Amino acid sequence: MPWSDVETPERYDEWERADGYATLRVREHPDGSYVVRLDRLEQAPDGRGYRRERVDDRERADDLVAEWKAAFDLQEA
Numbered sequence: 001m002p003w004s005d006v007e008t009p010e011r012y013d014e015w016e017r018a019d020g021y022a023t024l025r026v027r028e029h030p031d032g033s034y035v036v037r038l039d040r041l042e043q044a045p046d047g048r049g050y051r052r053e054r055v056d057d058r059e060r061a062d063d064l065v066a067e068w069k070a071a072f073d074l075q076e077a
Contacts, residue, residue: 003069024063024068034061038068
């Protein structure tokens with residue numbers, strides 16, 4: 001199940017899973033590090049979940065987003 005970019009006026013990047021029950025977000029912290037978070041709603045077929053990790057740079061944040069997109073993707077029926 002693909003992830004798509006979410007348009008937001010805020011200062012972060014966000015992706016939504018095609019079923020609409022999970023989002024990934026990357027935002028820059030004031031100290032220059034990045035926070036990556038996954039939020040999966042209770043209604044999601046794979047259940048509720050929340051993960052948050054702080055990393056040193058954008059490259060690692062992008063790597064983590066790619067890892068989580070693959071790990072928390074759902075197979076299309």
